Amino acid sequence: MERDCQRLECIGARSELARARFFAAWALYQTGREEGLDVLDQVLETADLPNRDLLFVVEGRWVLPLLELADQRRQQRNQSDGGLGWLLSRARTFDRAAREVLERAAPLEIGIGEQMIARVAAEPPVRIYGFGKGRAERGGKEIHISVWGAAATRWMLFYMLISKKRTRGQIALVLWPELAAHKVKANFHTTQFRLDRALGQDTLCYEDGAYRIHPEFDYWFDAVEFTKLVMNPDKEPERRMEQLQRAVGLYTADFLEDCYDEWAVMHREMLREQYVTALDELVRRLMARRRYRQAIKVLIKGLEIDDLRELFYRHLIRAYAMSGQRDQAIAQFQRCLQIMADELDACPSQRTTDLYSRVLSGRPLD
DSSP: OHHHHHHHHHTTOHHHHHHHHHHHHHHHHHTTOTHHHHHHHHHHHHSOSSOGGGHHHHSSGGGHHHHHHHHHHHHHHTOOOTTHHHHHHHHHHHHHHHHHHHHHHTTOEEEETTEEEEOOOOOOSEEEEOBSSOEEEETTEEOOHHHHOSHHHHHHHHHHHTOSOBOHHHHHHHHOTTSOHHHHHHHHHHHHHHHHHHHTSOOEEEETTEEEEOTTOOEEEHHHHHHHHHHSOOSSHHHHHHHHHHHHHHOOSOBTTTOOSHHHHHHHHHHHHHHHHHHHHHHHHHHHTTOHHHHHHHHHHHHHHOTTOHHHHHHHHHHHHHTTOHHHHHHHHHHHHHHHHHHHSOOOOHHHHHHHHHHHHTOOOO
16 A cells, blocks of 8 residues: 555545545555554645545444544644644544434334234444453454453453443553553554554443443444343332343353453452342242242353352252252252362351251251
């Protein structure tokens, strides 16, 4: 592309040169190289703006991150507009128009034979998974670890998703606690650049002296969905049961199990307690309806996640006993006894021991 730009410059093809340099800037931006902003500056310096030859380039949502990053840098350096405002305005206008068209098209009905089916709204282009090892999908494909550029890029995403607002200093203290103050600004903007590139959208916005998740960032986040399901109970019993089943299904492992920073550990513990609460409520509802097999499946999964949770053993002992599987109930107590001795150097509580005694003697459990 650089060779082509040189040839176009030699023959004086100014319009074609502006477009070629724009694409070169985009290519550099896509690979995470900040030289893309310098090449874009060359476009602004050499092209006659407003320039109709650049319209087809800017009329697409894909150029917005590059243009907005360039605008942010110009403001920080107090540089003149140079026509960037015109390009940015055109791109944003096109973006708004595209969104309006897509929103209007979403509810259209499509006929298939004699049946009419409602068109299903498109899923958010970015799906973020915090349970287990933090990862994200874009367009249905997992974003490869190399695309993030550095671990701090992923951690910035998850940290901001669980935070309302944070200043650059607060974010830096979490991501780079030992970094010298004069290097924070460059590190922050490089990480933000990598984040936007990986997700294909503006992820953060700056207002009132702090950063937060951009209001137009289109995403789905499993941890947020989980908390909504647990903490906003439906009053109708069956629908509440569905909420709890979905929540427990989302919790496949502890939150960000590959991150050991304090902020992640604290959020991990909060979500784990929500999980225990949800699983406890779900099992009680299942047991009340005599759906013992379902309760047993839920509890086995719960113990795979947290095999030191004595509450889960009590529920499982009761579920096996109530379903007529006395030997399995006894085996679960023995397992609880062994794990607590090995891991905690402790014994089961009196409550668990009493339950075990009732199972052994055949006395009523309730």
